[in-house]
Amino acid sequence: MGVWSNGLCGCFNNCSLCLVTYIAPCYTAGKNAQAVGNNMAATLLSYLLIAPVGMFLAAKARQKIREQKGIDGTFGGDCLVHLFCPLCALVQDAQEIQPAAQAESMARE
Template sequence: MGSWSNGLCGCFNNCSLCLVTYIAPCYTAGKNADATGGSMPMTCLAYLLFAPAGIFLAAKAREKIREQKGIEGGFGSDCLVHLFCPLCALVQDAQEIQPAAQAESMARE
């Protein structure tokens, strides 16, 4: 099984993505959901209006990332990571699905 290319506390590996996520976490959650086949608008709204639904949708995106990359873990741990360390988890997810250059452009959008 594989592992994450960046650690959970490795959010400062891409400072612009980290800054965007800390200012507008719903945007990064939506971009992550969109990249994994989810709905960007629904995830953004859920993250803004009803936190438990946002956490659930972000964890579903994380689950898809893990499955695509062959990373160990389960949906329960994905939910816990997004519950207790949501911003770091969003950045870690974004860094995993996009190469560094694309993550930089995402931060500028």
């Protein structure tokens, strides 16, 4: 099975993403959810208004990322990461998605 392309504490590999996530974690959570086919608005609003529900939805997005990329782990582990280190988890999720999103963007041009 695969591993994450960036470590959990690899936030500063993309400083702009790290800064956006620090200022507005709900936005990054929503974008991550959208990238894996989940509802962006529901995740963004719940992360902003009802943090435990937002973290659960962010963990569901992380689970989909793991399944798509063949990364080892469990949903329980995803929930714990989003509970104890939410900003690092959001950045790690976004960094895992980002190469695919950049390739898709370049394919459109």
